[in-house]
Amino acid sequence: MALDSKTEARKFKIVGTRPLRPDGIDKVTGRARFGADMSAPGMLVGLILRSPHPHARIRSIDTTRAESMEGVHAVVTRADFPAFVEDEALADVLDNCMAGEKALYDGHAVAAVAATSGAVARAALKLIEVEYELLAHVTDVDEAMRPDAPALHEDRADETVPAGMSDNVMARHEFGHGDIDAGFAKADRVLERGYRTEATHQGYIEPHACLATFGSDGQADLWCCTQGHYMVRNTCAAILGMEQGRLRVTASEIGGGFGGKTTVFLEPVALMLSKKAGRPVKMVMGRAEVFRATGPTASSSIDVRIGMAKDGRITAGFAELRYQGGAYPGSPVDMGSMSAFAPYDLEHVKTVGWDVVTNRPKQAAYRAPGAPMAAFAVESAIDELARELGLDPLEVRLKNAAREGTRASYGPTFPAIGLEATLRKAKDHPHWSAPLGPNQGRGVACGFWFNFGGDTCVSLNITPDGTVTVSEGNPDIGGSRASMSMMAAEELGIPYEKVRTIIADTGALGQNDVTDGSRVTFAVGLATIEAARAAKREMCKRAARIWEIEEDAVVWEDGAARPAGPNAGKHPPMSLAEIAAVATNTGGPIAGHCEVNAEGAGVSFATHMVDTEVDPETGAVKILRYTVFQDAGKAVHPAYVEGQFQGGAVQGIGWALNEEYIYGEDGRLQNAGFLDYRIPVASDLPMIDTVILEIPNPGHPYGVRGVGETSIVPPLAAVANAVSHAAGVRLTHLPISPPRLLAAIGAK
Amino acid sequence: MVRVRLWGSLAAAIGGQTEIEVEAGTLRELLDTLARDYPALQPQLERGVSVAIDGVIYNDDWFTPIRPDSEVVLLARLKGG
Numbered sequence: 001m002a003l004d005s006k007t008e009a010r011k012f013k014i015v016g017t018r019p020l021r022p023d024g025i026d027k028v029t030g031r032a033r034f035g036a037d038m039s040a041p042g043m044l045v046g047l048i049l050r051s052p053h054p055h056a057r058i059r060s061i062d063t064t065r066a067e068s069m070e071g072v073h074a075v076v077t078r079a080d081f082p083a084f085v086e087d088e089a090l091a092d093v094l095d096n097c098m099a100g101e102k103a104l105y106d107g108h109a110v111a112a113v114a115a116t117s118g119a120v121a122r123a124a125l126k127l128i129e130v131e132y133e134l135l136a137h138v139t140d141v142d143e144a145m146r147p148d149a150p151a152l153h154e155d156r157a158d159e160t161v162p163a164g165m166s167d168n169v170m171a172r173h174e175f176g177h178g179d180i181d182a183g184f185a186k187a188d189r190v191l192e193r194g195y196r197t198e199a200t201h202q203g204y205i206e207p208h209a210c211l212a213t214f215g216s217d218g219q220a221d222l223w224c225c226t227q228g229h230y231m232v233r234n235t236c237a238a239i240l241g242m243e244q245g246r247l248r249v250t251a252s253e254i255g256g257g258f259g260g261k262t263t264v265f266l267e268p269v270a271l272m273l274s275k276k277a278g279r280p281v282k283m284v285m286g287r288a289e290v291f292r293a294t295g296p297t298a299s300s301s302i303d304v305r306i307g308m309a310k311d312g313r314i315t316a317g318f319a320e321l322r323y324q325g326g327a328y329p330g331s332p333v334d335m336g337s338m339s340a341f342a343p344y345d346l347e348h349v350k351t352v353g354w355d356v357v358t359n360r361p362k363q364a365a366y367r368a369p370g371a372p373m374a375a376f377a378v379e380s381a382i383d384e385l386a387r388e389l390g391l392d393p394l395e396v397r398l399k400n401a402a403r404e405g406t407r408a409s410y411g412p413t414f415p416a417i418g419l420e421a422t423l424r425k426a427k428d429h430p431h432w433s434a435p436l437g438p439n440q441g442r443g444v445a446c447g448f449w450f451n452f453g454g455d456t457c458v459s460l461n462i463t464p465d466g467t468v469t470v471s472e473g474n475p476d477i478g479g480s481r482a483s484m485s486m487m488a489a490e491e492l493g494i495p496y497e498k499v500r501t502i503i504a505d506t507g508a509l510g511q512n513d514v515t516d517g518s519r520v521t522f523a524v525g526l527a528t529i530e531a532a533r534a535a536k537r538e539m540c541k542r543a544a545r546i547w548e549i550e551e552d553a554v555v556w557e558d559g560a561a562r563p564a565g566p567n568a569g570k571h572p573p574m575s576l577a578e579i580a581a582v583a584t585n586t587g588g589p590i591a592g593h594c595e596v597n598a599e600g601a602g603v604s605f606a607t608h609m610v611d612t613e614v615d616p617e618t619g620a621v622k623i624l625r626y627t628v629f630q631d632a633g634k635a636v637h638p639a640y641v642e643g644q645f646q647g648g649a650v651q652g653i654g655w656a657l658n659e660e661y662i663y664g665e666d667g668r669l670q671n672a673g674f675l676d677y678r679i680p681v682a683s684d685l686p687m688i689d690t691v692i693l694e695i696p697n698p699g700h701p702y703g704v705r706g707v708g709e710t711s712i713v714p715p716l717a718a719v720a721n722a723v724s725h726a727a728g729v730r731l732t733h734l735p736i737s738p739p740r741l742l743a744a745i746g747a748k
Numbered sequence: 749m750v751r752v753r754l755w756g757s758l759a760a761a762i763g764g765q766t767e768i769e770v771e772a773g774t775l776r777e778l779l780d781t782l783a784r785d786y787p788a789l790q791p792q793l794e795r796g797v798s799v800a801i802d803g804v805i806y807n808d809d810w811f812t813p814i815r816p817d818s819e820v821v822l823l824a825r826l827k828g829g
Contacts, residue, residue, distance in 0.1 A: 159791050160757045173824060174756025177766075202829075259829020334824040350756070365829035411753055411821035412800035450805060452798075452826050517828025599806045699804060709829060 005698035006526075006600070014490045015702060018639045022481050022500065023253070032253040035209030035225030040280035043211070044073055044114040046273050047121040047283070048266075049128050050293060051103030051110050054359040054667025055137035055150065058103060058130060061111055065127040071120035074276035075128070076269065077111045082241045092328040094239045096362045097268050103132065104152055104327035105359045106668040107292025114273040114281045137359040137667040141324035142301050144168040144358045152327055152357045168357045170329035173337045175410050176350035183316025183348030187307025191385050195377040197716065197734045198660035199299040199324075202366050203651070203679045206255025207285040208294060212270035216278065218242070220271055222249045227261040227475055228514030233506045239268045240275075247271075250505040251475040258651065259365030262516050265294050291672035295364020296661055298323040298331040302377040308385045312396040316348040317341045317409075321374060324356045325363035331355045332363075332370025335450075338410035339713070340374035342448040343397070343419055343605060345406040359667055365516060367648060368449040368709035372655065372716050376734065379445035379717030384730055393444050393721075394427045397607075401446075418631025418695035419446060419605035425691050426607045431627045440613045440624065441725030447606045447713025451706035453523040453598030453699075454513035459504070460488060460531040462539075462590040466577025468492065470531070471504040472524050473512030478708055479640030480520045484528045486636055487702065491532035493559030494576055510595050518706020521636060522697070523598035529701050535592030539579045542586040547571045600699025601706060606630035608649060608714035612722040616745060619738030621657055621723055627689040633697040633705030641707050646688040648711025654680045655712075656719035660735050750778065750814055753821040761788040775799060776810030778820065796825035 026032035063075040078098045085091040099108045111128050115121035136150035143149055144166065151167035160172040184190055210224035220242070226232050229249040237244045254261065266283045274281040285294070301322045307315040319340050325331025337353035351374075386396040401420045407413050426432060426444065436442060459471040470484050485499040492499075513519065540554040543561035547554070553568035554561050560573035583590050611624040628645040635641040658678045662670040671677045696703025716734060724730045729744045749769040759766045770785065772778035783793050799806050800821040806812050807826070814820060 158795075159761070172757060174760065176756060262829065332827055335827055338824060352756075365827060367829045369827050369829045411755060411823060412803050412805070413819055415803040450826050450828075452805065452807060452828060454807065514828075517826065519828065597807075597809045599809050599812060600804050602804075 006701050007696045007698050007703045014486050014496050015636050019496045034206050035252045036284045038211045038223045043280040043282050045118045045121050046114045046270055046281045048109045049111040049125045051108040054106045055135040056103045056132035059133055060131045062129040066124040069124050071116040072124045074114040074273045076272045080272055090238050105361050112269045114277045139358050139663045141322050141356050144356050171355040173334045173353040175337050178348030180316045180318050180348045180350045184307040186315040188310045190307045191381050192305045195302045195732045197300045197373045199296040200655045200659040201296040202258035202260035204256030207290045208266050209284040210267050210270050211282045212274040213280040214274040220247045225252045225254050227257040230506055230512045231514045232267055235264050236268050248507045254475050254477050257477050258367050262365050262514050288672040292669055293361055297366035298325045298363045300373040304377045304381045306381045312391045312399045314400045317346055319351045321353040324358040326360040328362045335370035336374035339371040339448050340378050341409035343446040344400045345402045349409045367712040371713045375447050375713045376716035383721040398423050418693050421693045422607040422629040425629045431609050441722045442611050443718045443721030444609045445714040445717035449604050449710040451601040452517040453519050453601045455511045456523045456527045456598050457509040457595045458527040458531045459593045460535050462580045466580040468499045470501040473509045474515040474520045477515050483521050483636045487525050487528050488532050491529050518708040522601050522704050522706050526598050527594040527596050530594035531592040538590050542579050543574045602697030604705045604710040606710045608718040610718045610722045612726050614726040619742035629691045631693045631695050632707045634694055634703040635692050642690045644707045645690040645711045649688045649715050650680055652712045652715025656716045656734055658735050750820050762786050775812040798823040798826045
């Protein structure tokens with residue numbers, strides 16, 4: 001029953017241990033095959049021509065000269081794709097993959113070529129003649145909201161947007177409860193402040209890559225680097241006007257995604273090129289293309305007002321959030337508005353979010369999309385208020401912390417949650433009382449994320465020699481093959497080494513949602529456990545037939561079928577391997593499977609603590625110490641959980657200190673490469689310490705909660721709070737790059 | 749009858765009501781009834797919603813049971829990364 005707890009009290013034997021990673025050898029020896037590692041006989045190289053203009057009407061595209069060049073086998077433009085895609089969101093995806101009437105940002109794809117080599121393809125791109133009508137552009141969210149701002153689209157706003165606003169405002173979202181005016185009237189101190197964050201890229205190591213083969217019989221195969229190959233299949237099929245069953249997609253190993261590979265960029269183009277050329281087409285993005293044309297996250301401008309009583313009780317909270325999500329609707333401002341005050345038990349709270357388009361690449365999800373920016377603003381304001389009132393920032397958060405029974409700022413009443421536990425762990429941790437030196441400061445912040453489940457299929461097959469193969473349909477970006485093998489082994493009562501988990505292609509399993517929303521360990525884990533239980537029931541049935549007793553007189557314990565009690569007769573246990581060995585004689589191969597829409601994912605909270613040192617001469621910031629406290633529900637493989645905590649913290653540190661999309665007056669991206677867009681590297685960082693808390697999620701048999709996203713929510717604010725204390729000035733604009741910090745220190 | 753709590757933007761669409769009562773025993777009945785009785789909610793329902801039932805968030809499972817005393821809250825459709 002959906003409304004009852006699924007979590008069972010049990011003593012784990014394998015779950016909670018740290019076995020070797022199944023993909024480790026492949027990855028360190030180079031045997032793992034990533035997106036660009038696949039080739040096919042007769043393969044062509046596909047390249048894309050991109051707009052150099054931030055906003056331009058495409059008057060004409062002449063591909064004649066490119067098409068007649070020796071070695072060129074196909075050229076595609078938007079004219080090659082279906083003229084009409086009914087679903088508005090999918091139509092936007094197509095328009096982002098290949099521009100229609102207008103180029104909407106610097107880097108927007110306008111044509112593509114397939115040729116016998118990269119050199120020929122590059123030469124052919126230069127022969128494509130595009131006539132542009134240049135249009136005024138806007139890349140800043142606040143400027144884009146002005147009524148006289150250059151408009152990207154006409155009549156795209158939804159019904160929530162009041163009349164008279166800029167055409168760039170796509171939607172308005174409002175959440176909250178209570179009476180904030182009454183709440184502010186009770187405050188001893190009200191703080192109002194504006195905050196800004198810049199767009200950051202997910203920064204995955206592996207650029208987008210794919211290999212498309214479109215047969216003359218209308219059937220196609222696609223190999224690609226993605227967080228969700230079923231999503232790729234469904235999206236490409238819709239865009240290309242083909243049936244889903246005629247396109248088989250296989251996911252490569254993935255060199256990072258973090259949300260940025262939850263949509264398509266190259267894949268429909270590669271398929272169309274292959275269809276026209278009649279040969280396989282491989283496409284691999286360069287790093288500059290990744291920056292210019294794939295989804296960074298939204299940038300934001302946020303105004304916060306918080307009222308606080310002298311004792312630290314928050315009397316009211318309000319935030320107005322403005323996110324630009326690039327050239328199409330759909331910035332995650334709704335998620336930011338829902339999550340901004342979620343860690344706190346507030347009687348009066350309200351958030352208003354505005355979804356805004358600008359001449360930038362279409363944003364894509366980035367770990368807990370929308371939440372880190374909102375948390376930065378709210379957690380900075382809480383920190384500043386606590387400091388002004390002479391209060392301990394952890395005590396203030398404990399005083400206001402959401403608990404079981406709290407009505408969340410976004411609506412529902414929380415069940416058992418772990419925020420208070422993370423705060424108490426943080427307060428008791430030696431990090432909190434460690435001394436600080438000159439120019440050093442300590443910051444804390446809390447964060448929240450929803451998590452979800454979704455469509456999931458698992459097939460678990462018992463081989464004749466008693467080993468087990470688990471097939472699942474979600475690319476492994478965070479250790480899911482290990483986690484699934486562990487949960488299957490736990491449930492079956494066999495060693496971890498006896499189980500191998502593979503990622504099946506779209507032809508092998510039913511629909512699987514994308515590896516996102518921190519859903520995989522929760523949802524695929526739940527399905528794996530159910531598949532293992534189905535296999536156990538079948539194995540008990542086989543043992544019953546062999547023993548000539550009733551099926552319900554057999555139980556599965558410690559990896560073997562056993563008589564349920566003395567009345568069932570004296571039969572020696574039959575192990576999984578013994579039952580598998582005679583499967584042919586007892587009814588045929590044995591398998592278990594589960595197909596489910598896994599609902600009931602539990603929300604997750606974290607508290608982060610960081611020490612920083614500021615160089616007042618250069619504006620450089622050094623991270624001295626960092627500790628993550630997060631609720632994992634149940635940590636299946638603690639090393640992977642720690643890795644998720646550490647990775648989120650590090651990406652958040654980069655967002656807070658260095659990373660930003662920088663646009664020139666000409667509307668062009670100025671820093672489309674890792675030399676000028678600096679992500680933290682190992683030498684920049686201390687070891688990120690982690691503390692795993694386990695408050696079971698009642699929606700999962702083992703209590704698992706997703707952990708992949710919450711860890712990026714607190715670090716922006718935690719770092720900003722620490723730097724603000726170290727520098728003696730409040731930092732409200734991220735990233736706190738050296739020039740920005742020096743300017744703030746100079747303005748004191 | 750089930751009491752359903754709406755978020756601010758949805759409440760504004762139906763004249764400021766933040767809670768409404770509907771007859772529904774499952775998620776499907778809830779969404780169908782809302783679409784039928786409150787046409788102003790239709791655009792958002794078509795774009796997608798998530799539903800929190802007794803604090804647990806559900807997306808699409810039509811047959812998720814709802815008890816008469818359940819706390820039901822409509823939410824913007826969840827996204828993830």
